[in-house]
Amino acid sequence: MSTAESTVSGKGTLTRSQRRRRNFYFFISPWLIGFILLTIVPLIFGFLISLTNYNGLNLFNLDFMGIKNYARAFQDPMVRFTFSRTLIWTGLNLPIWLILSLFLAILVNQKVHGIGIFRTVFYLPSIIPAVGLVWTWKVLLEKNYGLLNAMISVFRPGTAIGWLTDQAMYGVTAMAVWSGLGAGMIIFLAGMQNIPDELIEAAKIDGASTSRIFWYVILPMLTPVIFFQLILGLISALQMLTIPWLATTDGVIAVPPRGIHLYMIYIYEQIFSTQRFGYGMAILWLLIIIVFFLTYLIFRTQKSWVYSEVEG
């Protein structure tokens, strides 16, 4: 094939590669133009705005503030408070979600008849869109009329825990985890099914117990999947907005309970309810930097715990 090509093209090689270059850019042009206009430009625009006192109306009459907005963010007690709530949210959600997803994946990896039905049922909560999810849990967790408090009341009459008010951190965590389990399970399951059967068989023949096989064979082989899940989960937890906000307010501009006042909600309020676009963009950029930094940190730890086939 290669000889045929070289005899046919000969001198024309250059023009062929140029032609291929042109065609390549033709095919990717929708993305390239969109990437520049809908991603790069807004990112730069957003950054420039963060250096001004833009409020949505004074675009041609802006005051350049330098890094004043950023400096202010470090003085802002609400930035500190909402960020600490976001860290607690992430620290609570991420491990629970990872462990329960892994647990469900192990369950549906059992080789028994009809396991497909269980996979479907376990995945069902993940199909429900955010708004449906929030309403599902609102009627479940309602302080006076919800099912959960009624069930607790069987043992402790008169229970009226505000799962979506003063205990909102736990109530919203429950719904967010419930909603994410299906996807997490399916991804772990795919990871488990990629583990070669011979490896597990070999361990069995060597007399390893089920729990030893899990800890010393399956879990190490799953670390690349865990690694990805960790990074994606971290990114999405840090920028969580829709679920906690919808669950604890009525969806119009309103302040959520203090406990679940997350950083992203604060950004949203700054921009859309108080029109402090400049300041809002500054604290949004701070979040982006933090997300990048944390992602980088996790990547740095990769070598020490993530199994890689190249090394093995």
Add this chain to the structure above:
Amino acid sequence: MNTVASSRSSAIVKSKAARSRNNFFIYIFLTSVALLLITPILWLLITSLKRNIEYLTYPIVLFPAIPQYTNYAEVFNPIYTYLSHTLNTLFLATMFSTLTVISSSMVGYGFSRYRDVKASHSLFGFVIAMLIIPAIVTIIPTFMIFAKIHLTGKYWPWVLWGLAGSSYHIFLFRQFFLTFPKELEDAAEVDGCTPFQIYWRIFIPNSRAAIATSFILNFIYVWGDWLTPRIYLNVNNTTIGVIIGQIFKNPSGQFLTTLTISGIVIYTLPMILIFFIGQRHILKGVVTSGLAGR
């Protein structure tokens, strides 16, 4: 069968019995986990059939005295604008998904079949990077720009986003097109197909699985998205998700929880139907996204 087996070896029978006892416990366990996970959905369905006054009784009543199936009809009462917003959403989701599939498949084709072009590798790096960067980072500043050029309150942003394709779907199509043999392209080229014809006449007709996956996932995304329409659209043309996100009220301003819940059930039902029809495609898409960025 059993007698034959037992006469052969008691060890096998023992392990068989042990296994079936084991399986029994597995089923018990699986069923209890399933029930636990499904309870919120069952409670949603039960609540949707209650009268509002039944929902507001303390201590709670588990089941409605008479199931109020009329709730499901009442949701479509024009005062709640449920149907018109559902149609809006159908239109928006179909339009966006179609555009995204066309553009993403084209771009994915470029990235998979022109890997010999030097810039291809580094540009694809940007596609992958965009998988990781949170969407909200661009949604808000884009809104500021679009508000200035009067593109908000309309469906134009979705047209533009659709035309630009999305990183995840570009990735999906690229991976799919990578599996096509090079000979297919060469043969078509010899037959005098232009590069676009190769993509459109040969690759696309053979990509039903990828197109279905991509279309379904896009559709689900628009249907379930709350934040973007909440920011970009207004009450008249927003999606059903935003409308149903707020509680329904009767003319005197009273909250109608159970009616809203019926609306939620109807809103969620299409997603469940789509899931059962396209389960294979959706789960494949979830796995791809999970292993390579969402």
